[in-house]
Amino acid sequence: MIINSPNEMKEKAHQIIQKKSKILLNGQLGAGKTQFVKGVANFLKIDESKIQSPTYSYMHEYEETLLHIDMYRLETPEDMIQKGILEKIEEYKWICIEWPKFQEYYQDNEFLSIDIRKLENEKRELIY
Numbered sequence: 001m002i003i004n005s006p007n008e009m010k011e012k013a014h015q016i017i018q019k020k021s022k023i024l025l026n027g028q029l030g031a032g033k034t035q036f037v038k039g040v041a042n043f044l045k046i047d048e049s050k051i052q053s054p055t056y057s058y059m060h061e062y063e064e065t066l067l068h069i070d071m072y073r074l075e076t077p078e079d080m081i082q083k084g085i086l087e088k089i090e091e092y093k094w095i096c097i098e099w100p101k102f103q104e105y106y107q108d109n110e111f112l113s114i115d116i117r118k119l120e121n122e123k124r125e126l127i128y
């Protein structure tokens with residue numbers, strides 16, 4: 001599936017999140033993972049300007065509704081557990097995880113895995 005603009009990415013996220021409430025987002029730096037989460041926020045009536053990559057904090061909880069995680073800097077599953085991330089994953093209905101890792105720990109939850117590939121300019125390919 002080809003996405004042609006940042007806005008289209010949000011629209012697509014809007015559609016997908018209505019079918020699956022837990023999403024794994026794979027893709028290189030700047031692919032558009034956080035942009036996708038903005039679309040999810042939109043659907044949940046959360047102000048999308050609040051959505052930023054939680055790279056330096058591992059996770060954000062938005063209005064007790066959406067759990068947004070970035071595992072880029074997580075090194076071990078013990079880290080994930082010790083920081084309380086796994087516990088939150090078990091708690092929330094709406095979850096987006098950028099740079100997902102250690103999936104064997106939360107595979108009981110039903111996640112849809114999406115790959116975002118950067119093509120030229122504002123074109124992206126979504127694979128899921």
Ligand SMILES: Nc1ncnc2c1ncn2[C@@H]1O[C@H](COP(=O)(O)OP(=O)(O)OP(=O)(O)O)[C@@H](O)[C@H]1O
Pocket residue numbers: 003004005006007009027028029030031032033034035036053098121122123124
């Ligand atoms: N079709 C598109 N879909 C999503 N983002 C796009 C698109 N075209 C251009 N962009 C731009 O690409 C950037 C994507 O940034 P974003 O923060 O979402 O990336 P990311 O995958 O979360 O990166 P990181 O791994 O650093 O967190 C934004 O500036 C966005 O405006």
Ligand SMILES: [Mg+2]
Pocket residue numbers: 033034035052053054098
């Ligand atoms: Mg991001």
